[in-house]
Amino acid sequence: MNYTFQFAAVLEELPYLLGGAVVTLQIAFASFWGGAVIGLFGALAKVYGGVVARRIAAGYVTLLTNTPALVQIFLLYYALPDAGILLEPMTAVLIGLVLNAGAYLTEILRAGVLSVRRSEIEAAATLGMSQLQIVRYVMLPHIAKTIYAPLSNFFVWLVLGSSLAALFGVEELTGRAINISTANLRSIETFTIVAAIYIVLTVIASASLALVGRWAFRVKAKVF
Amino acid sequence: MHHLEIRNISSSYGKLEVLRDVTLSADKGEVVSLIGPSGSGKSTLLRVLIGLTPPTGGNVYIGGNKVDYNSRKSLKDLRGHMAIVFQQYNLFQNMNVLRNVTIAPVKIKKKPREEAEVRARGLLQKVGMEEKADAYPDELSGGQQQRVAIARALATSPEILLLDEVTSALDPERVKEVLDTIRSLTHEGITLIIVSHEMAFVREVSTRVAMMDQGKIVEVGPPEQIFRSPVESRTRDFVSKILSH
Numbered sequence: 104m105n106y107t108f109q110f111a112a113v114l115e116e117l118p119y120l121l122g123g124a125v126v127t128l129q130i131a132f133a134s135f136w137g138g139a140v141i142g143l144f145g146a147l148a149k150v151y152g153g154v155v156a157r158r159i160a161a162g163y164v165t166l167l168t169n170t171p172a173l174v175q176i177f178l179l180y181y182a183l184p185d186a187g188i189l190l191e192p193m194t195a196v197l198i199g200l201v202l203n204a205g206a207y208l209t210e211i212l213r214a215g216v217l218s219v220r221r222s223e224i225e226a227a228a229t230l231g232m233s234q235l236q237i238v239r240y241v242m243l244p245h246i247a248k249t250i251y252a253p254l255s256n257f258f259v260w261l262v263l264g265s266s267l268a269a270l271f272g273v274e275e276l277t278g279r280a281i282n283i284s285t286a287n288l289r290s291i292e293t294f295t296i297v298a299a300i301y302i303v304l305t306v307i308a309s310a311s312l313a314l315v316g317r318w319a320f321r322v323k324a325k326v327f
Numbered sequence: 328m329h330h331l332e333i334r335n336i337s338s339s340y341g342k343l344e345v346l347r348d349v350t351l352s353a354d355k356g357e358v359v360s361l362i363g364p365s366g367s368g369k370s371t372l373l374r375v376l377i378g379l380t381p382p383t384g385g386n387v388y389i390g391g392n393k394v395d396y397n398s399r400k401s402l403k404d405l406r407g408h409m410a411i412v413f414q415q416y417n418l419f420q421n422m423n424v425l426r427n428v429t430i431a432p433v434k435i436k437k438k439p440r441e442e443a444e445v446r447a448r449g450l451l452q453k454v455g456m457e458e459k460a461d462a463y464p465d466e467l468s469g470g471q472q473q474r475v476a477i478a479r480a481l482a483t484s485p486e487i488l489l490l491d492e493v494t495s496a497l498d499p500e501r502v503k504e505v506l507d508t509i510r511s512l513t514h515e516g517i518t519l520i521i522v523s524h525e526m527a528f529v530r531e532v533s534t535r536v537a538m539m540d541q542g543k544i545v546e547v548g549p550p551e552q553i554f555r556s557p558v559e560s561r562t563r564d565f566v567s568k569i570l571s572h
Contacts, residue, residue, distance in 0.1 A: 220417075222413065222415055223418075223419055223420070225379055225413075225417065226413065226418075226419070227419070228378075228379065228406075229377050229406055229410065229411050230406065230410070230430070230431040230483060231403050231407060231431060231435045231483065232434070232435060233399075233403070236434060236435070240419075240430060240434065241419060241421075244421035244422075245420070248421065
C-alpha cells in the first residue's frame with residue numbers, strides 16, 4: 104500500500120468539524136428529550152391507559168419501530184410538501200428523530216413504569232399528592248433508576264444515528280465531513296478523524312450519564 | 328355527632344362482598360382497634376376510609392362533613408385530616424428518611440422547607456430515628472422503616488391516624504419498638520384506628536375494640552368486655568383461640 108496519509112489538511116478543518124460535533128450533540132439532545140416526553144406519555148398510556156389510549160400507543164410504537172428512521176424522515180421531508188407542508192431539512196430531521204425516539208423510549212420507559220411499586224403510589228396518594236405529583240416525585244425517580252442503562256445506550260445510539268441528518272444536507276459532524284472530503288479528497292483521513300470525534304463524544308456522554316446516575320439515582324453505574 | 332362516623336359502609340371486589348353494612352364511630356382522641364380473623368375486612372375498612380378502595384355503599388363523616396370519595400377535591404381534603412401507616416411501611420425508596428417525612432408538608436401543604444425539616448427532625452426524634460435522617464429506606468431494618476413511616480404520617484398533622492397491621496411484617500424483637508412508638512401517640516388527641524393482631528397491646532391502649540368477621544362488625548365494646556366477657560359467641564371463639572396461644 105503506497106498511500107501517503109495526510110492528516111494536516113483535515114486537522115486544519117478541525118474547528119469546523121468540532122462545530123459539527125456540537126450540532127450532532129444538539130440533535131441528539133433535542134431528539135432524546137423530545138422523545139422522552141412522548142415516551143413517558145406513551146408508557147403511561149400503555150400501562151395505565153384505557154383501551155383507546157393503549158391502542159393508540161401500541162399502534163404508534165409498532166409503526167415507528169418497524170420502519171427505518173431514515174425512511175420516516177424521507178417521508179416527512181419529501182412527502183409532506185405535497186400536502187403543502189414544507190420543512191427545513193433540520194426541522195424534518197428533528198421531527199423524525201423525536202417521533203422515532205419517542206417510540207423506542209415508550210418501550211424503554213414502559214419497563215420503568217412497571218417497576219414502580221404500587222404500594223409507594225398508594226402511600227403517596229394517601230399523603231394527598233396529586234396524580235402529577237405522584238408521577239413527578241414517586242414514579243419518575245423509580246423509572247429513571249430502572250431504565251438508566253438502556254437509556255444511556257439509547258442516547259449513544261442517537262448521537263451516532265443523528266449522522267443520517269447529513270443525507271438531508273444538515274451540517275452536523277458527518278455532514279461537515281462529507282463537505283470537507285469532497286473538497287480535499289482526503290476521505291480516509293477525514294473520516295478517521297470524524298470516527299475519533301464520535302468515539303470521544305460517546306465516551307464523554309456515557310461517562311457523564313453514569314456520573315449523573317450515581318449522583319441523582321444512587322445507581323452503581325460504571326463510569327468506564 | 329362523633330368526630331369520625333362510618334355509616335353503613337359496604338365494599339365489594341367484583342361479586343365478593345368484603346365489607347357489609349359497617350357502622351362505627353370514634354370520638355376525638357379515641358383509640359379504636361379492629362380485631363378479627365384474616366379476610367374479615369379490617370384492612371379493607373381502613374383502605375375505604377382513606378380512599379384507596381371505593382365504597383359501594385354508605386357514608387363517612389369527619390367532623391360532621393360527608394366525604395365524597397368520587398371527588399378529587401374531597402379526597403385531598405380528607406387526606407389533610409387523615410393519614411395511614413401500612414403493614415409494609417411503603418416508604419419512598421428514592422428519598423432519604425428526612426425527605427420521606429418532609430415531602431408532604433413541603434409539596435402539598437406548601438410549608439417552607441426549613442420549617443418542615445425542623446418539624447420532621449422533631450418527629451424523627453419522637454420515634455427514635457433522628458440519627459438516621461440521612462439514611463435511605465433500604466439501609467434500615469423493618470422496625471426502623473416502620474417508625475419512619477409513622478413520622479411521615481404524623482408530618483401531615485392528621486386528626487385521624489389509621490394503623491394497618493403495622494407490626495405484622497416485623498421480627499418479634501422489632502415489634503416492641505414500634506408498639507412503644509404508637510403507645511406514645513395515644514395521649515395526643517389524635518384519633519387512632521388500629522388494625523392489629525397484637526392482642527395484649529390492643530387490650531392495653533384501646534378505648535374501644537371492634538370485632539369483625541366476614542365483612543361485618545360483630546361486636547363493639549371496651550377492651551374489658553371484648554376480652555373478658557364478650558357478648559357474641561363469635562367474639563368469644565376468636566378471643567379464646569387467640570389468647571390461648
